[in-house]
Amino acid sequence: MSEHVYDPVVVERKWQAWWDTHRTNAVDLAAARNPFYVLMMFPYPSAEGLHVGNVYAFTGADVYGRHRRLRGYDVFQPIGFDAFGIHSENFAMKINRHPAELIPANVANFTNQLRMMGLMFDWERTVDTTSPEYYKWTQWVFLQLYKAGLAYRDEKEVNFCPDCGTVISDEQVNTDGTCERHGGTMVQRRRMPCWFFRITEFAERLSNNHEWIDWSEKTKLAQLNWIGRSEGAEVDFQVQGRPEKIRVYTTRPDTLFGATYMVLAPDHPLVDAIASPEKQDEISAYRRGAGVSPAEGVPKEKTGVPTGAFAINPLTGNPIPVYIADYVLMGYGTGAIMAVPSGDHRDFEFAAKYGLPVIPIIDPEIEKGKAEDTTGIADAAELMKTPDGRSIVRQAILDGRACWSGDGRAINSANAELDLNGKPVAEAKRLATEWLAAKGLGEFKTTFRLRDWGISRQRYWGPPIPIVYDEQGNPHAVPEDQLPVLLPETKDFRPKGDGRGPLAAIPEWVNTTLPDGRPGRRETDVMDNFLDSAWYYLRYVSTGDDKQAYDPDLIAKWLPVDIYIGGNEHAVLHLLYTRFICMALEKAGALKMGPRADARDTAEPFTKFRAHGLLIKEGSKMSKSKGNVVNPDIYVEKWGADTVRLYLMFLGPYQQGGDFRDDDIVGMRRFLNRLHAWYFDGGQPIVADGELAKELRVKTHQTIKKVRDDIDSLSYNTAISAVMELHNAAKAAPATSEFIREAVIACIAPFAPHFAEEVWQVALRKPGSFWATARYPEFDESMTKLDEVEIVVQINGKVREKLLVPRTADAATLEKLALASEKIQKELDGRAPKKVIAVPGRLVNLIV
RNA sequence: GCCCGGGUGGCGAAAUUGGCAGACGCAAGGGACUUAAAAUCCCUCGGGGGCAACCCCAUGCGGGUUCGAUUCCCGCCCCGGGCACCA
Secondary structure, three states: OOOOOOOHHHHHHHHHHHHHHOOOOOOOOOOOOOEEEEEEOOOOOOOOOOOHHHHHHHHHHHHHHHHHHHOOOEEEOOOEEOOOOHHHHHHHHHOOOOHHHHHHHHHHHHHHHHHHOOOOOOOOOOEEOOOHHHHHHHHHHHHHHHHOOOEEEEEEEEEEEOOOOEEEOHHHEOOOOEEOOOOOOEOEEEEEEEEEEOHHHHHHHHHHHHHOOEEOHHHHHHHHHHHOOEEEEEEEEEEOOOOOEEEEEEOOHHHHHHOOEEEEOOOOOOHHHHOOHHHHHHHHHHHHHHHOOOOOOOOOOOOEEEEEEEEEOOOOOOEEEEEEEOOOOOOOOOOEEEEOOOOOHHHHHHHHHHOOOOOOOEEEOOOOOOHHHOOOOOOHHHHOOOHHHHHHHHHHHHOOOOOOOOOEEEOOOEOOOOEOOOOEHHHHHHHHHHHHHHOOOEEEEEEOOOOOEEOEEOOOOOOEOOEEEOOOOOEEEOOHHHOOOOOOOOOOOOOOOOOOOHHHHOHHHHEEEOOOOOEEEEOOOEEOHHHHOOOHHHHHHHOOOOOOOOOHHHHHHHOOEOEEEEEHHHOOOHHHHHHHHHHHHHHOOOOOOOOOOEOOEOOOOEOEEEEEOEEEEOOEEOOOOOOOOOOHHHHHHHHOHHHHHHHHHHOOOOOOEEEEOHHHHHHHHHHHHHHHHHHHOOOOOEOOHHHOOHHHHHHHHHHHHHHHHHHHOOOHHHHHHHHHHHHHHHHHOOOEOHHHHHHHHHHHOOOOHHHHHHHHHHHOOOOOOHHHHOOOOOOOHHHOOOOEEEEEEEEOOEEEEEEEEEOOOOHHHHHHHHHHOHHHHHHHOOOOOOEEEEEOOOEEEEEO
């Protein structure tokens, strides 16, 4: 037997070095004829090193890219490091080191680990978001938005954690309103001046493009949800005895007849004007309470206070009281609502507590509704499950003892000019809005949940915002030729707790001069880490270019990205910001994608996005606290990178994730061992393809087709099993062919790239790199089908016989053949089938 | 509460448009080789019945449509993930 034992350590080291020397992964971006841009979410280089979750994500993208390369594309597949941000900074604080010291070592470690995995990265084009050569251009991006009026400074409410001593982002606030890092500490709302990006200007476009962009459905849904488009109406309510009007937003203008009070957000600008004097103290007290209340978005018991003012319901003419309550948010709609207790569970709850009237305005279509549409009666959910219960619930709603927000028909909804009674919800909405619009009392209105992106961070580890203030406090953009505004070196990078960033404590950095020579003070906040990652895929094409952020010709040639693969946890922030940044840069005249862009919107950065699934470890999610985090190094050492790659892609459907089980890895290594022996030890005569059995030849063509299709749809697990099946069939045959040997290696190569190179150059004695010269084989459609197929014959749907029939046999022939079968005749026992269903290529079903 | 996924052997999982349920792999059992073990190779492997040819049952639960349902429809249960006072 053989001196050719498969030793992955030797094979992988050998070819990794060879690829480096021969620049196999490098792409000549300017010269490439058939550009294909494969992107994966670049990692944050943690001190712990590469996580198996990263490896899973990257391998899936790498398989796709390598397969495309075999198909003849010039695949550009870069990687970089997302090293700015609060994670790095917090970790540095924890171990009492400076982030600037830690990052280079982490990046070096990550680079080694990534190389070890055999990923097809162009190592000549990496980015590190913390290097001045990169963040110079991040600051440039800010300036483009600033000049286009898409960046502005404003004072808004932000989250402030007293224990962190700094402002934190929405995503760092737990759902119970406590700080992510300080579990027991309630986050406060504070008003602070911050820089914002006008993402809301693009809300409609960001939302509408979801109708056609080719993204994972779950990602699109999450993002659509976040953008939160809703259609409704704005309606004016005249304040009784005063000149002011209160404008509200509602998605249910059809319920206006049931509006029995109004609510303003506590910080609504009209409150002070309309409140009666004797209520001022109570209002101030409530506002103070609301101010230190849990962070926005946390449900709690409804509270509020009356302002003493009344407003006129425009449909009934009745005066209704105006309250303030913190269940109404200034940041959404107009910051004011009309309250319809019978049609909204929040309003119902509030009305019940403060004894406000409930006017039923809808007769519910109770069969279609859900129990959660009801409040105010015990066990509505249980009641709703029974037909009897449904009528009890309906009666409660009609009596005003419960509320209903589902479908139904309007009742009690008419005035002298407008009659909605009996109309279904959609029609009543339209009629009510049209009537209001005709009277000048309201209008149709589309609203979004999305809010402008606050990018200021009172932190150290990020790119400084390139703004200088004059003595009057007016902001001035730092001229582009003065970029980068370097992040100053300081030992003291910790937040002070006074709400100002650490940079504010470095006067020699803060004090500067304006372009016109006047003294100025630098903005001391740094930019959100999400800005670094919102444009990195544009920089990849021009790494090393110190004259521009990106070369317009290369952008036109390579963008948009052909496929982007990453985790769905970035559906709403990163993936939304990237789309926004492209639209904003385009609007600023600073970005123009080429003919590859979709004509429906030339600023969408990703032609295709696919979310990979989550890896779990023996039944539970991997986490440090559970101690079941997999360090890929150990596995690569033990099994080799190709085996680990194969295993990760095999363990479950890639877009669903799966269970990482140590015991299962060995199967992939055995497979490679067998393949290795098959290529190196021979034993099987190699003959012309035409001399092989038809079955084997057909299987080969079928596999070539299936693997191509499966990889295209990221069904990696079934692609691998198809190759295994082909190999099992091939090695069992008396002879094989060069065609089959080359097909098998081309099919499996994206999963086991080192192994493929070894087979190609050593066993098959091909000149040059597999990855530079090999092509994915063409399949012959006519060779993907056998001449004869096995069909089943059923009697009353039960399989009773299997027959080998010509593939092209039609229904009539099949019926004849089935009835000719001895076994079937015996089973029929003289009975004549009442009905015969014959499906060519599949079955015959005889009904007796 | 709302929105997504998912539920198939001992385990990870397959199954074009509705058409032979369990491909591929792991584990397990038996055998070959070996002084022995490892490695490798061969066989068995959803459950029940039968000497056997074969037969019956089975894709979370309950209904339905269909010649035929893992697949489609209605109603539930359980698990995982995300969002959560958005008017």
